[in-house]
Amino acid sequence: MTSVQSGETGNYPLVEFVPGTIWLCEYPVHYGGLDFLSRMAVLRLQDGSVLLHSPCEIDQGLKASIAALGPVRAIIAPGTFHHLHVPSAQAAFPAAETYICPGIERKRPELRFDWILGDTSPPAWAEEMDQVLVRGNRIIWEVAFCHKPSKTLLLVDLIENIGDKTRGAGPGLKLWWKLVFRMWNRPRPAPEYQMGWKDKGPARESLEKILAWDFERIVLSHGDLIDADGKAAAREAWSVPLSFDR
16 A cells, blocks of 8 residues: 555545555544554545545545545445544535444434435445445444445454554553454454344345455455455454354
8 A cells, every 4th residue: 555645634644545446544543441543445436526434533634635536425434333533524525425324323313414324325336336234233233335346345343353463453452352352363343243143144144245245355444454365354254143044
């Protein structure tokens, strides 16, 4: 990856991931007493418009960098744990429509939005991205996306890939991920997924729909990107829920 924009959020620049199509911005998170990084994805569609996927706080430098890519058409809050900075993105790009994962409207009743996401891609990106609502969990929900032209799967918490090479992961995170959840150096769903699977048939069906898509790389919010053999990595990460009976 190469940094191609001058705008930054703190020390975290907007970095090109797929040439001319996808840019990423990492930023620090402190949650539940743990320190780690999260990641926003910026996608440019073929008509030149831009989507913000799981936005971070947008400062003036980052706003200028994103605006240089094209007009921002949509702000996407893809998971029930990925909505905190939507108001910042809305303030930076007031003409954009806001799309949210089901459940956010209950957690954030004050949040303004235009659409609730589901299994059908809205007209704004229907030709370029597939999507599915991951069902079956009592704690956490998200909508997974596949950007078809670049064969890129976009996730937030459905896979976390944190280990020895991951920058920004504090010692507390290593303790929990290594000794408690057994997911240090082992890509797995977030702990909320692992503790919350309830309706196992719908959970497995959701993941099988994702695996039917044509993707090679995975952009995820927490941990190291998966830039090759993405489908094999996803199948291994989801080996437990994929074993659920229908």
